[in-house]
Every structure is written in C-alpha cells, then in structure tokens.
Amino acid sequence: xxxxxxxxxxxxxxxxxxxxxxxxxxxxxxxxxxxxxxxxxxxxxxxxxxxxxxxxxxxxxxxxxxxxxxxxxxxxxxxxxxxxxxxxxxxxxxxxxxxxxxxxxxxxxxxxxxxxxxxxxxxxxxxxxxxxxxxxxxxxxxxxxxxxxxxxxxxxxxxxxxxxxxxxxxxxxxxxxxxxxxxxxxxxxxxxxxxxxxxxxxxxxxxxxxxxxxxxxxxxxxxxxxxxxxxxxxxxxxxxxxxxxxxxxxxxxxxxxxxxxxxxxxxxxxxxxxxxxxxxxxxxx
Numbered sequence: 001x002x003x004x005x006x007x008x009x010x011x012x013x014x015x016x017x018x019x020x021x022x023x024x025x026x027x028x029x030x031x032x033x034x035x036x037x038x039x040x041x042x043x044x045x046x047x048x049x050x051x052x053x054x055x056x057x058x059x060x061x062x063x064x065x066x067x068x069x070x071x072x073x074x075x076x077x078x079x080x081x082x083x084x085x086x087x088x089x090x091x092x093x094x095x096x097x098x099x100x101x102x103x104x105x106x107x108x109x110x111x112x113x114x115x116x117x118x119x120x121x122x123x124x125x126x127x128x129x130x131x132x133x134x135x136x137x138x139x140x141x142x143x144x145x146x147x148x149x150x151x152x153x154x155x156x157x158x159x160x161x162x163x164x165x166x167x168x169x170x171x172x173x174x175x176x177x178x179x180x181x182x183x184x185x186x187x188x189x190x191x192x193x194x195x196x197x198x199x200x201x202x203x204x205x206x207x208x209x210x211x212x213x214x215x216x217x218x219x220x221x222x223x224x225x226x227x228x229x230x231x232x233x234x235x236x237x238x239x240x241x242x243x244x245x246x247x248x249x250x251x252x253x254x255x256x257x258x259x260x261x262x263x264x265x266x267x268x269x270x271x272x273x274x275x276x277x278x279x280x281x282x283x284x285x
Contacts, residue, residue: 001026001033002081002103003051005088006059006095008190009248009267012041013274014143015087016048016164018151022085023050025155034079036099041267044248047169055079063094073102085154086110089136089146092117097126111150112136166274172253182215183208184255184272186263187231188224188243194265196282198227202234204262209237214259217242219251219268 003022005012026033033051042056055075061068076099084105086096091113100108108130115123127133134153141149148161185205189195205216215238218228222244232239246254252271255261261272262280269281 001031002036002076002079002084002100002105003033004036004084004086004096004099006036006038006057006092006099007088007090008038009041010270011143012038012045013164013166013267013270015147016050016166016274017144017162018087018147018159019048020050021151021155021159028052034081036076041248044252047172047249057095057099059095073098076102077104079103081105083107083109087147087150087154089113089143089150090116091126093122093126097122097129101126101129107131109134109154111146164270164274165276166252166271168253168256168275172249173257174250174253177217177254177257180215180257181212182217182258183212183260183262184258184268185216185218185228185231185239186220186261186266186268187218187227188220189264189266194284195227196264198230199234201231201262205231205235205237205239208260212259215239217254217258219243219246219254 005015022033034053034055035045035051036055036057037045039056039058042054046054057072062072081103082105084100084103086100088096089111091097091110100110109132110130112133112135134150136149144161148159152159185201187198187201208214218231218239218241220228220243225241225243228241228243232241251268252275255272255277256275258277260278263269265281265283269279272279
C-alpha cells in the first residue's frame with residue numbers, strides 16, 4: 001500500500017488523525033504500508049507506527065527535471081504497490097500526481113481536489129492517471145474536514161473530524177531542559193508576510209519573563225538563526241537561540257516539555273497543539 005503526501009509540516013500533522021486509520025484498514029500482518037513523504041517531516045514520520053517504511057522526497061529537487069527525479073520515480077515504480085493513495089485535496093501535478101503515475105499499482109486513488117495548484121489542462125491529464133477519484137464537497141472546509149471527507153469516501157464509512165494527537169516518546173525529550181520552566185518561540189514562517197516583527201517577539205519575551213520568571217528558547221531552521229539572533233539583541237531576558245540545532249523530533253520534544261509555545265503560522269504551531277502544549281499562533285490578516 002502506497003501513501004503519498006507531499007505537503008508541508010502543518011498539513012502533515014493535521015493529517016495524522018486520519019493517517020492512523022489506514023493502518024487499521026491495512027493491518028501489518030497482511031499489508032506493508034509505504035509512505036512517500038516530504039523530507040521536511042520524514043524524520044518525524046519515521047518514528048510513527050502508522051507505516052512500515054518511509055521514502056523521503058526533497059520536494060524542491062524533485063520539481064526539477066533531474067536525475068534525482070528520474071531515480072525517485074523509478075524507485076516508486078519498483079516498490080511493487082498494489083494500491084496507491086494520495087489523500088491530498090490540493091493536488092500538485094509535478095509532485096503527488098506524478099508519483100502516483102509512476103507507481104505500478106493497479107488501483108490509484110485520490111480526491112477530485114481543487115484548482116489551487118494546477119490549471120485545467122493539468123487536471124485533465126492527471127485525472128486520467130487514477131482509477132478512482134473521491135468526490136469532494138464544493139463547500140469551503142478546513143484541512144481536518146477535508147481529510148475526514150476523503151477517508152470517509154475511501155473507506156465507505158462515516159469518519160468524524162478529530163484533532164490530531166501526537167504522543168512524545170522519552171527519547172525525544174531533552175535532558176538539558178528536564179524539570180525546567182520555559183517557553184518556546186518559533187519566529188520563522190513559510191513566507192515573509194507571515195512573519196511577526198522581531199521587535200514584537202522581543203517585547204513579548206520581556207513581558208512573559210516579567211510575569212512568569214520563565215526562560216525561553218527560540219527554535220527554527222538554520223536559515224532562521226539570524227531572525228532568532230535579532231530577537232535576542234532586542235531584549236534583556238533569559239533567552240537561548242537554538243535555531244538550526246534541532247531536528248523535528250527534537251522540536252516536538254522541547255514543545256512537549258515547555259509551558260507555552262508562541263509561533264508564527266507554521267508547522268510548529270500544529271505540532272505543539274497536537275502535543276497538547278498551550279499554543280499561541282500569530283496569524284496575519
């Protein structure tokens with residue numbers, strides 16, 4: 001069984017509630033589930049019990065007409081899947097659709113989807129690569145509702161929308177922060193217009209420390225290290241720059257140990273909420 005998801009961290013986390021249901025439909029004693037996923041979150045996916053193998057895709061490189069793309073498509077073809085499932089509403093022609101097409105599976109299933117990531121010509125071409133397209137409501141729905149809608153259509157059962165839950169194993173926890181009271185800032189975002197000004201984060205850090213006495217950690221990618229340093233330079237409170245120093249599993253562990261997470265509109269907010277940590281997501285508009 002081939003499961004194909006190529007979206008970002010937040011959408012992957014939101015999908016986890018229905019993702020676990022595929023394992024119930026295809027139990028490990030009878031089926032092998034292979035997840036073909038975005039490299040951004042694959043180290044987290046590999047730790048979850050919902051699949052037997054994870055094939056990671058460097059999405060930026062895969063979008064190019066390169067040897068990497070050719071080799072990955074051949075790898076997917078030779079997995080020998082019987083069924084290929086792409087449970088994504090906003091399908092992408094050069095990514096998820098192309099991976100499904102490469103599969104040798106006799107059954108290829110996805111959502112009819114929308115037009116946000118493709119034009120009509122690509123829709124006509126890609127739709128012909130599937131043996132079945134699950135109907136989707138024209139009503140505006142949340143990502144959680146879309147996931148439940150697809151799984152209900154796929155499984156021929158009524159599946160109710162639930163918030164995802166992420167259980168954190170002991171191995172993900174940081175011994176350095178054990179028994180400490182702290183909060184986590186995640187100031188990065190997928191686009192610049194989603195980023196709250198660093199001066200606002202700095203001001204907030206001072207207020208949190210003044211009211212609670214907690215120290216703080218700034219997390220993010222290596223590219224966001226400069227942003228984190230700008231926050232540090234604009235305030236005078238206990239705050240540590242760990243941007244670029246954590247894998248996704250490390251971040252999840254820190255979020256579970258923290259008292260509070262404050263994040264821009266990014267995958268970190270979804271992870272924190274799924275863990276159950278009090279979370280503030282700063283969203284523009």
